[in-house]
Amino acid sequence: MTRLIDRHSEGVFIIAATPFDDSGALDLASADRMVDFYLEAGVTGITILGIMGEAPKMGGDEAVTFAHRVMNRVAGRVPVVVGVSAAGLDNMARLANTVMAAGAGGVMVAPQPGMNTEAKLTGYMAQVCTALPDIPICFQDYPQTTGVQVSVETILSLTTDHPQIVMLKHEDWPGLTKLSRVRTETGTSKVPRMSILTGNSALFLPQEMQRGADGAMTGFAFPEMLVQVVARHQAGDVDGAEDLFDAYLPLVRYEQQLGLGLAIRKETLRRRGVLSSAKVRAPGPAMTPLDHAELKRLMTRLEKRLEELR
Numbered sequence: 001m002t003r004l005i006d007r008h009s010e011g012v013f014i015i016a017a018t019p020f021d022d023s024g025a026l027d028l029a030s031a032d033r034m035v036d037f038y039l040e041a042g043v044t045g046i047t048i049l050g051i052m053g054e055a056p057k058m059g060g061d062e063a064v065t066f067a068h069r070v071m072n073r074v075a076g077r078v079p080v081v082v083g084v085s086a087a088g089l090d091n092m093a094r095l096a097n098t099v100m101a102a103g104a105g106g107v108m109v110a111p112q113p114g115m116n117t118e119a120k121l122t123g124y125m126a127q128v129c130t131a132l133p134d135i136p137i138c139f140q141d142y143p144q145t146t147g148v149q150v151s152v153e154t155i156l157s158l159t160t161d162h163p164q165i166v167m168l169k170h171e172d173w174p175g176l177t178k179l180s181r182v183r184t185e186t187g188t189s190k191v192p193r194m195s196i197l198t199g200n201s202a203l204f205l206p207q208e209m210q211r212g213a214d215g216a217m218t219g220f221a222f223p224e225m226l227v228q229v230v231a232r233h234q235a236g237d238v239d240g241a242e243d244l245f246d247a248y249l250p251l252v253r254y255e256q257q258l259g260l261g262l263a264i265r266k267e268t269l270r271r272r273g274v275l276s277s278a279k280v281r282a283p284g285p286a287m288t289p290l291d292h293a294e295l296k297r298l299m300t301r302l303e304k305r306l307e308e309l310r
Contacts (some may be wrong), residue, residue, distance in 0.1 A: 005106035005136045007166045008214075009195040010234075011044030012226045013081060015219030017266055018053045018066060020279040025060055028069050028085025030275045035073040037274045039222040042231075044215070046074060046109060047138075048251040049083040051145060051218050052262055057281040060091070064098055081138055081217075087112060093131045106136035108169060111148040118154050118304030122161075129162045138167035138217075142199065152181045159186065159194050169217050171199035176211055189219045201256045202226055206242045209233040220255060221268035222248060249304045251298050260285045262297060271299065 016038065019030035038046055048070050049055040058066070071080050082099040084107045086092040096107045109128055115121040129137070135229035139158060141150045150172075158214055159165045179196065181191050187193035198208040205216055206229065215230045225248045232241035245252075255264045263285040266278040280286070287295070 001076045002103045003076060003105050003166055003175075005079050005081060005138060005195065007044070007193045007195055009045065009079070009167060009197070010214035010230075012042075012215050012223065012228070012230055013047050013079075013096075013197055013217040014038050014041075014043045014223050015050050015052050015199075015217060016048045016070065017219065017262075017269060017275070018048070018058065019275050020277060020281060022149065022277045022279055024279060024281055026066060027276055030087070030277070031066065031069050032073050032273050034154075034269070035070055037272075038223055039077060042227040043078060043223055045079045045081060045105070045217075046070065047081040047083065047217055050108065050219075051083070051110075051142070052282075053083065053267070053282055055083055055085075055264075057284075058245065060095070065094065067104070068102055071099070076103065076154050081106050081108050083108045083110075083140075084132075085110045085112070085140075089127060089131045091138055092128070096132050096135055100135055104137055105122030106167070107132065108138040108140050110140035110142055111146050113147050115146075115148045118151065121148060121150065121154060122157065125158055125162065125165070129164055132164070135164060136167070137162075137165045138169050138197075139165050140171065140224055142168040142169070142171040144171070144173060152178055152185065155182055155194075156185055156191050160191050163192070165194075167197065169199055169292075170196055170208070170213070174208055179208060179213060180211045201261065202229075202245075202252055203256055205229055206233070206238075206245050206275040208220070209241065219265060219271065220248075220252060221265045222251065244309070247309060248302065251302055254295070254298055260287070260291070263287050264291070265297060267292070268299070271295075
C-alpha cells in the first residue's frame with residue numbers, strides 16, 4: 001500500500017545515498033542492504049535521488065531502476081519521496097508519474113537556478129504543480145545550492161495557493177528565525193499547516209526541533225541518532241535529545257565539509273557494512289589517507305562516548 005506524505009508528516013525521512021560499485025555502476029545489492037539498514041534504524045520515510053543522491057550524474061533509466069528497487073524493498077512500510085527536480089518540466093513530469101505509479105509517497109522539487117525574483121519562483125512552481133497534478137510535493141528551500149532566496153511570505157503563498165505543496169524541506173542557513181515563522185504562520189485560519197523537515201546534515205537539529213520542526217530530512221550516516229533525537233524531543237526530553245546529539249556532533253560536523261561530505265558519508269556507510277563501495281561518481285570528491293585516519297578516530301571516539309552514555 002502506498003503511503004503518501006501530507007501536512008502532518010513527521011519523524012526522520014533519511015536522504016539515501018545512491019550506491020555504486022567500484023566501477024561506477026549501480027550496486028543494487030547494496031541498495032537493498034541500505035534500505036534494510038534505514039528501516040531497522042526506525043526512519044519514518046526515505047528520500048532518494050536528492051542532491052546528495054548524485055541524481056544529476058545518473059541517466060534517466062538508472063534513476064528509474066534505482067527508484068523501483070528502493071520502493072520494492074520498502075514495500076509500503078514508509079513513504080518514499082523522490083527528487084524530481086529537472087531543467088525541463090516534461091522530464092520532471094515523466095519521472096514523477098513513473099515513480100508515483102510505482103508506489104512513491106511524493107516528490108521533492110527545488111527551484112531552478114535563476115529564479116531570482118519572487119514572481120519568477122511563484123510562476124515556476126505554479127507550472128510545476130500544473131505539470132504534476134494531485135502529486136504531493138515537498139518544496140526544497142536550499143539557497144546555498146540553488147542560489148534562490150525564498151522568503152517566508154513566498155513559502156506561505158505557495159502552500160496556500162497549491163494544496164499539493166504539503167511539506168517544506170528547510171535548509172536555509174542561517175534559518176532558525178525563518179523556521180520559527182513558517183511554523184507559527186502556518187496552521188492558521190488563513191494558511192494551512194505545512195510539515196517542516198530540516199536538512200543541512202542535521203547540524204542544527206536540536207534547535208530546529210525546539211523551533212517547531214516536525215523532524216529531519218537529511219542523510220547523516222548514523223540515522224539512529226536522528227531517529228532518537230527526534231523521538232526524545234517529541235517525548236518532551238529536550239535535554240536528553242541534546243545530550244545524545246552532542247555525542248555525535250564531531251561526526252556531524254566532519255561530514256558537513258563542503259565538497260567532501262558525500263565521500264565521508266559513503267565511506268562511513270561502507271565501514272558500517274551498508275555499502276560495498278564508497279564510490280562517488282566523477283566529478284566528485286575522494287578522501288585522502290589522512291581523511292580516512294581522521295574518520296576512523298572519530299568513529300572510535302563515538303563508540304567510547306556512547307558506551308559512557310549507556
